[in-house]
Amino acid sequence: MSTFSRMHGLVKKEILQVVRDPSALLIAFLLPVVLLVINGFGVSLDARHMRVAVYVEAPAEQTREIMQALDASPYLSVVRIFSTTDGERLIGTGDVRGMLVLREDFSQRLARPARWPAQAQLIANGTDPNTARILEGYVGGALQTWLGNFAIEHRTPPEGGVALEHRYWFNQELQSADFIVPGVIAFVMSMTGTLLTALIVAREWERGTMEAMLASPAGMAEIIAAKLGCYFVLGMLSMGISVLMAVTVFAVPFRGSLLALGAAGALFLVFALALGLFISTLARNQFVAAQVAFIVTMMPAMMLSGMIFDIASMPRWLQIGTFLVPARYLVSILQTLFLAGTVWRLILPNLAGLAVAALLAIGATLAVTRRRLD
Amino acid sequence: MAELAALAGLRYAFPGVRGAPPQTALDGITATILAGEFTGVVGPDGAGKTTLLRLLAGLLRPGGGTVTVLGHDMATDAAAAHGDIGYMPQRFGLYEDLTVAENLSLFADLHGLAADVRVARVKRLLDFTGMAPFTARLAGKLSGGMKQKLGLACALLARPRLLLLDEPSVGVDPASRRELWGIVAAMLKEGAAEGMGVVWATAYLDEAERCGHVLLLHQGKLLAAGPPAAFLAPLDGRVFRLTVPEASRRAAARQAAANPAIADAAIEGDTLRLVLRAGAALPAPAALGGSALAKVAPRFEDGFVDRLATAPAPLPAEEAKRPDGDGKPMIEVRDLVRRFGDFTAVDHVSFAVARGEIFGLLGPNGAGKSTTFRMLCGLLAPSGGTAQVAGQNLLRAPAEARARIGYMAQRFSLYGELTVRENLAFFARIYGLSRKARADAIASALERFDLTAVAGDVSGDLPLGIKQRLALAAALLHGPDILFLDEPTSGVDPLTRRAFWARIGRLAEAGVTVLVTSHFMDEAEYCDQLAIISAGKMIATGTPAALRARVRTAALPEPTLEDAFIALVAASTQAVAA
Numbered sequence: 001m002s003t004f005s006r007m008h009g010l011v012k013k014e015i016l017q018v019v020r021d022p023s024a025l026l027i028a029f030l031l032p033v034v035l036l037v038i039n040g041f042g043v044s045l046d047a048r049h050m051r052v053a054v055y056v057e058a059p060a061e062q063t064r065e066i067m068q069a070l071d072a073s074p075y076l077s078v079v080r081i082f083s084t085t086d087g088e089r090l091i092g093t094g095d096v097r098g099m100l101v102l103r104e105d106f107s108q109r110l111a112r113p114a115r116w117p118a119q120a121q122l123i124a125n126g127t128d129p130n131t132a133r134i135l136e137g138y139v140g141g142a143l144q145t146w147l148g149n150f151a152i153e154h155r156t157p158p159e160g161g162v163a164l165e166h167r168y169w170f171n172q173e174l175q176s177a178d179f180i181v182p183g184v185i186a187f188v189m190s191m192t193g194t195l196l197t198a199l200i201v202a203r204e205w206e207r208g209t210m211e212a213m214l215a216s217p218a219g220m221a222e223i224i225a226a227k228l229g230c231y232f233v234l235g236m237l238s239m240g241i242s243v244l245m246a247v248t249v250f251a252v253p254f255r256g257s258l259l260a261l262g263a264a265g266a267l268f269l270v271f272a273l274a275l276g277l278f279i280s281t282l283a284r285n286q287f288v289a290a291q292v293a294f295i296v297t298m299m300p301a302m303m304l305s306g307m308i309f310d311i312a313s314m315p316r317w318l319q320i321g322t323f324l325v326p327a328r329y330l331v332s333i334l335q336t337l338f339l340a341g342t343v344w345r346l347i348l349p350n351l352a353g354l355a356v357a358a359l360l361a362i363g364a365t366l367a368v369t370r371r372r373l374d
Numbered sequence: 375m376a377e378l379a380a381l382a383g384l385r386y387a388f389p390g391v392r393g394a395p396p397q398t399a400l401d402g403i404t405a406t407i408l409a410g411e412f413t414g415v416v417g418p419d420g421a422g423k424t425t426l427l428r429l430l431a432g433l434l435r436p437g438g439g440t441v442t443v444l445g446h447d448m449a450t451d452a453a454a455a456h457g458d459i460g461y462m463p464q465r466f467g468l469y470e471d472l473t474v475a476e477n478l479s480l481f482a483d484l485h486g487l488a489a490d491v492r493v494a495r496v497k498r499l500l501d502f503t504g505m506a507p508f509t510a511r512l513a514g515k516l517s518g519g520m521k522q523k524l525g526l527a528c529a530l531l532a533r534p535r536l537l538l539l540d541e542p543s544v545g546v547d548p549a550s551r552r553e554l555w556g557i558v559a560a561m562l563k564e565g566a567a568e569g570m571g572v573v574w575a576t577a578y579l580d581e582a583e584r585c586g587h588v589l590l591l592h593q594g595k596l597l598a599a600g601p602p603a604a605f606l607a608p609l610d611g612r613v614f615r616l617t618v619p620e621a622s623r624r625a626a627a628r629q630a631a632a633n634p635a636i637a638d639a640a641i642e643g644d645t646l647r648l649v650l651r652a653g654a655a656l657p658a659p660a661a662l663g664g665s666a667l668a669k670v671a672p673r674f675e676d677g678f679v680d681r682l683a684t685a686p687a688p689l690p691a692e693e694a695k696r697p698d699g700d701g702k703p704m705i706e707v708r709d710l711v712r713r714f715g716d717f718t719a720v721d722h723v724s725f726a727v728a729r730g731e732i733f734g735l736l737g738p739n740g741a742g743k744s745t746t747f748r749m750l751c752g753l754l755a756p757s758g759g760t761a762q763v764a765g766q767n768l769l770r771a772p773a774e775a776r777a778r779i780g781y782m783a784q785r786f787s788l789y790g791e792l793t794v795r796e797n798l799a800f801f802a803r804i805y806g807l808s809r810k811a812r813a814d815a816i817a818s819a820l821e822r823f824d825l826t827a828v829a830g831d832v833s834g835d836l837p838l839g840i841k842q843r844l845a846l847a848a849a850l851l852h853g854p855d856i857l858f859l860d861e862p863t864s865g866v867d868p869l870t871r872r873a874f875w876a877r878i879g880r881l882a883e884a885g886v887t888v889l890v891t892s893h894f895m896d897e898a899e900y901c902d903q904l905a906i907i908s909a910g911k912m913i914a915t916g917t918p919a920a921l922r923a924r925v926r927t928a929a930l931p932e933p934t935l936e937d938a939f940i941a942l943v944a945a946s947t948q949a950v951a952a
Contacts, residue, residue, distance in 0.1 A: 002486030009483020013469060013476070020471040020512075212467025212528075215431040215538075216484040217456045 183307025193272025256337030411586030790834025
């Protein structure tokens with residue numbers, strides 16, 4: 001009876017506080033939207049409409065066709081230049097990503113490929129090697145396409161005989177939003193979940209209300225349960241908003257089961273909320289709690305979860321380290337659910353990882369929160 | 375009377391931060407707390423009052439000895455006692471986002487009160503505390519006094535056997551302070567049949583006199599325990615009032631304090647309050663610098679000082695003479711107004727302070743003192759009127775004008791991680807003293823303020839009294855002729871307060887103009903002129919003696935400044951209502 005009465009009082013208090021205090025609502029609802037918008041739109045790995053300068057020393061029928069073929073690619077837009085110096089300048093100012101140079105003898109060589117292979121030179125801005133490589137691929141691809149057509153028109157077999165064909169699985173359109181947004185949802189949840197409880201419990205210490213609670217008959221487990229319960233609901237709503245935004249605003253397809261999504265989100269939230277409680281119990285100060293929450297959630301969730309950087313291409317020791325970052329399990333589950341579907345073989349081990357993380361976080365929190373001030 | 379709690383050889387030490395040795399907060403306290411009476415836990419800030427109450431509430435684990443509450447050992451079995459303990463922490467423990475009614479409802483839930491009991495008790499407490507009209511107001515929007523009353527109501531809701539109140543009266547206005555005491559006294563009377571008892575922690579020594587039993591703490595040690603009368607008995611016939619010429623009261627206080635027969639000489643308006651050492655013969659009034667001696671009833675503070683002051687305190691050295699003024703007021707405030715939205719924090723306040731005068735702005739928290747202060751310092755633009763210091767508006771004045779001012783903030787604004795010498799060096803630099811002047815000023819400050827022995831100590835770990843000396847030394851490094859003090863001695867022990875004001879007296883005699891803000895009546899006695907501020911308005915101004923005289927009646931022949939404050943505020947509220 002009295003446990004019920006106490007829980008009733010504690011839960012009602014949490015709800016009233018959440019409703020009255022804009023900071024909790026801002027963290028739960030505005031922060032996810034802002035983070036998704038920034039990361040979803042801002043961190044784009046797409047290379048669309050990359051500007052490439054083309055210098056043709058001796059314009060001819062074939063070079064005009066090449067220009068058209070390049071321009072027809074959705075990934076490239078051609079900037080016509082009339083000297084290589086112009087090209088150098090444009091690369092220097094960053095107006096174009098690279099410069100394609102077709103020499104005077106290009107058309108002549110093309111007519112007799114067996115003796116002198118026709119050469120096209122691509123100069124790319126190497127400051128961003130990733131983009132440079134992508135540019136190389138797209139320009140090469142456009143040239144291949146053109147060469148294929150050329151061969152058909154001229155009834156000669158294309159050089160080398162086999163045209164390279166690209167195909168990308170799961171992210172057919174190479175849209176980085178599809179790949180990144182599920183990761184961002186995991187990032188958003190680790191931030192909001194931890195920050196929610198870290199700040200709010202630290203504030204109770206700061207304002208002395210925790211002291212009053214501890215001197216009352218309410219048990220520590222009851223205080224923690226009431227807090228976790230309320231912020232769990234808030235966190236799940238926050239995840240719902242993020243998923244909805246992913247599907248509507250970023251048009252990321254969702255191919256998996258909602259049940260699996262709910263289970264993964266719930267386990268991860270319990271972990272994040274308990275971690276927040278753990279931090280604020282040790283810090284007891286909103287400023288320090290916020291700082292620690294940022295460092296322990298944001299950095300690993302961003303760097304080591306596979307959200308942006310592929311875990312498979314990390315050094316081996318770091319790959320092992322990522323197993324300590326629960327966000328990686330969630331990222332993996334979310335990417336599977338969004339891009340591939342409900343592949344239980346991939347999802348279950350990650351769910352188990354999340355469950356272990358949640359249990360450890362709750363255990364750690366119960367271990368440090370004694371019913372005492374010292 | 376039944377025993378509610380027992381402390382036996384109780385010790386507690388805070389763990390040292392960053393390798394520092396642990397700081398002893400309580401050192402071997404043995405005492406009992408009985409039902410049916412107020413037990414006052416009395417002592418200056420840092421004496422260990424809060425630690426003692428937290429140990430009683432089972433929130434800290436004793437470092438040694440035992441705490442037993444209602445038969446439960448609080449180190450192991452605190453949960454069993456929590457249902458019978460009402461605890462009000464110093465910071466109220468209220469949820470500011472919740473309304474008055476919701477806060478009460480939360481505490482009723484926590485204690486598992488049945489619906490009918492809850493309704494009846496909440497109604498009774500609301501009526502009793504006068505909070506009934508404010509049930510829908512957020513706790514964060516209540517005044518200091520009302521927050522205290524709500525905190526008290528929450529702590530009383532479960533009808534605790536042991537009510538623990540940690541400095542419930544700090545920072546609230548004197549009228550609310552008395553009301554709060556009245557509420558608790560009435561509740562105690564009601565609950566006495568059920569064996570209720572109250573522990574009231576306070577730094578106000580006058581509250582100690584009203585307790586049934588007092589535990590006097592000083593630097594973690596139990597200095598004395600017993601009923602107040604037992605403290606005062608040895609002082610009978612040893613406390614006198616000496617009439618002194620108004621102009622030379624500070625000199626007379628020094629003269630009296632230097633007399634070996636006198637244990638304590640404190641300025642009280644235009645008189646000195648003297649405590650004669652036990653067994654000493656009473657000197658002639660003239661030998662003490664006054665004209666007439668009259669015996670008065672001893673007070674708790676006299677007893678405290680008598681116990682602590684075993685040797686005469688060294689007198690502060692004379693201060694360097696400041697430049698003469700031109701006869702105009704050094705600080706002048708005319709029709710000063712400051713609004714925040716539709717709230718008027720300072721409402722047409724006017725006063726002037728002459729050179730070498732100690733002027734006090736007296737009022738409870740939230741009365742508008744700090745706002746006035748900030749406008750004088752040029753940190754806040756007035757909404758109307760003028761605030762001038764040495765003929766200048768500090769909001770626009772050049773740095774040289776600011777350099778004439780020394781400022782000591784309430785929490786001393788020292789860098790806790792720096793040593794005493796490093797703090798002084800820092801303040802000397804920011805005031806732009808030359809290399810030579812800096813070295814001289816620091817050396818002289820260390821010597822004059824008795825800080826040489828602690829020069830290499832990290833200032834954050836120092837006792838309150840030394841921090842206060844350091845803060846004053848830092849504020850005076852550049853030899854200012856105007857000094858602003860913000861509640862300089864609230865919460866320090868009476869001896870430290872006396873030593874502090876003796877220094878300030880010397881400064882005033884050397885021509886330094888001093889402006890003090892305080893909610894602490896004891897600080898007001900040392901002022902030459904006072905302005906009483908309440909709810910943004912200036913209600914009365916005059917010397918402490920004149921203010922007391924204004925409320926003297928046959929029923930109250932010897933009003934204290936607090937009596938004067940309450941009466942003058944009440945009269946002005948009536949005048950507004952009429």
